[in-house]
Amino acid sequence: MEAPHSGPAAETVPETAGATAPEPAGAVPEPAGAVPEAVTVTLTVTSPEQMQDLGRRLARVLAPGDLVMLTGELGAGKTTLTRGLGEGLGVRGAVTSPTFVIARVHPSLTGGPALVHVDAYRLGGGLDEMEDLDLDVSLPESVVVVEWGDGKVEELADDRLRVLIDRATGDTGDERREVTLVGIGKRWAGLRADLE
Numbered sequence: 562m563e564a565p566h567s568g569p570a571a572e573t574v575p576e577t578a579g580a581t582a583p584e585p586a587g588a589v590p591e592p593a594g595a596v597p598e599a600v601t602v603t604l605t606v607t608s609p610e611q612m613q614d615l616g617r618r619l620a621r622v623l624a625p626g627d628l629v630m631l632t633g634e635l636g637a638g639k640t641t642l643t644r645g646l647g648e649g650l651g652v653r654g655a656v657t658s659p660t661f662v663i664a665r666v667h668p669s670l671t672g673g674p675a676l677v678h679v680d681a682y683r684l685g686g687g688l689d690e691m692e693d694l695d696l697d698v699s700l701p702e703s704v705v706v707v708e709w710g711d712g713k714v715e716e717l718a719d720d721r722l723r724v725l726i727d728r729a730t731g732d733t734g735d736e737r738r739e740v741t742l743v744g745i746g747k748r749w750a751g752l753r754a755d756l757e
Contacts, residue, residue, distance in 0.1 A: 600744040600752045607737050612638040615740065616645020619722075622755040623650065623704045625674040627748070628718040630710040633726030638738055639708045642724065643678055646706060652676045658708075666703075675703040682709040720746030 606612045623629070623646070631639040640658045647656035652667035658680060667676040707714050715721065723743040729735040744752040 598746065598750070600749055602742045602744075602753055602756060604740045604742070605737060606638070606740055609638065609641050609736065612641045612738065612740075613645035613648070616642040616647075617649035618645075618756060619742075620646045620649020622752075623674070625702050625704065626718070627704050628714065628721040629704065629706045630714060630721060630723045631706065631708045631726070632711050632723065633738075634728060634730060637726040637728045639724075639726060642726070642740075643676075643706050643708070646704070647676050647678075650674065650676050650704060677703045677705045679705065679707040679714075680709060681707055681713050718746075720744075720748035722749060722752075 604615065606615060619629075619642075629646070631642065633639050640656070644656040647654075647667055650667075650673055651669060651671035652675065653670050654665070654667045656665075656667060656676070656678060663681075664677060664679040667678065669675055705717070711723075723745065725741040725743070727739040727741070729737070742752060742756075744750070
């Protein structure tokens, strides 16, 4: 990732988790900056192996220019899911948590898109700090996966996939996770069918 850039911060628009109803005939188009349409799919995952398999399944529908935002508690399975994405995309290098390096680029071994894996946990400055990573330069030809990206990277793409992973908290050995996929924008309109 190259030299830092600075620019005006874009206004963050809140997103809805549920799918929006189609507009009635003759409806006025949404104004600029309005919340894009969303499609929601919720799955239950009961093991790390299933989480990694979900990543491989998601990789089949990912394309260059896709932005995937991962949200969940520490230990929820964000990196495990990303490891599956890397396997499914056929990228080079072990996919591990990029917490201490902020971002890792995994080039494709199959001629597909590279995987750019970002951990935004320590980036508190929002868009300005994210701009230093030049993700907008990488996005058109890569799949960009950002852990802890809510409120920080939405401006990179109107169409994006939010993955929310919920797990039992506290001292528990429960491996079950509720994974909610929220496809925002027209790119993700067929998300349900794509996962079947």
